Amino acid sequence: MTELIKIATLFLAGILMTACASNPAENESVRAELLERVESRWEALVARDWNRAYAYTSPAYRSVFSPELYRQKFSYQVEWELTSVEFLNYDRRAAVASVAVRVMSRSVKQTSVASAALGSVPSNLVEQWILRDGQWWYSANL
Numbered sequence: 001m002t003e004l005i006k007i008a009t010l011f012l013a014g015i016l017m018t019a020c021a022s023n024p025a026e027n028e029s030v031r032a033e034l035l036e037r038v039e040s041r042w043e044a045l046v047a048r049d050w051n052r053a054y055a056y057t058s059p060a061y062r063s064v065f066s067p068e069l070y071r072q073k074f075s076y077q078v079e080w081e082l083t084s085v086e087f088l089n090y091d092r093r094a095a096v097a098s099v100a101v102r103v104m105s106r107s108v109k110q111t112s113v114a115s116a117a118l119g120s121v122p123s124n125l126v127e128q129w130i131l132r133d134g135q136w137w138y139s140a141n142l
Contacts, residue, residue, distance in 0.1 A: 031087050034129055037136040038099050042082045050074060058130055058137035065140075079106045081120070088126065095131040096139070100124060 037056060044052035050071040054062070057070065081104040088098040104120040128139040 027090075030090065030131075034090075034097055034099065034131075034136045035085055035087060037138075038085050038101065038127065038129065039082065041138055042080075042085070042101065042103070045074075046080050046082060048074075048076070056138045057140050059132065061137075061140045077108050079108055080104065081106075083122070097129045097131070097136070099127050099129060101127055 041053055041056040044050075044056070051067055054067045054070045057065075082101070083104055084100075084102045086100040086102075088100055090097040101124075103123050103125065105123050106120040107118075129136050130139050131137075
């Protein structure tokens with residue numbers, strides 16, 4: 001009987017530790033910080049402030065790619081409008097989160113009647129963000 005009580009006690013302690021580890025208030029704080037960083041990065045992209053957008057990339061990315069190389073990824077032929085950001089998933093052990101970003105894209109230079117008629121086009125992007133040393137960083141696709 002004593003062995004059964006020990007097992008039950010360990011089981012309940014495990015459940016209690018799991019409940020404490022997934023503190024809803026902490027999760028909401030993590031989400032809010034992440035979404036704020038995502039929106040701030042996209043505000044920089046919409047404003048074509050490539051240096052400010054570059055600052056949101058992970059330290060590992062910045063150790064390999066210069067701001068000049070980062071800027072070359074973008075075109076001045078497209079304008080964006082951020083329409084929404086949605087938290088999708090967070091893997092606490094890996095410290096990685098997925099976020100859905102919805103933007104409207106519009107060609108600046110209308111090259112055909114079709115592109116002029118098309119106007120703005122919605123895009124749904126899924127971004128990966130990593131949490132390092134208490135800060136969220138955009139994990140750029142290479």
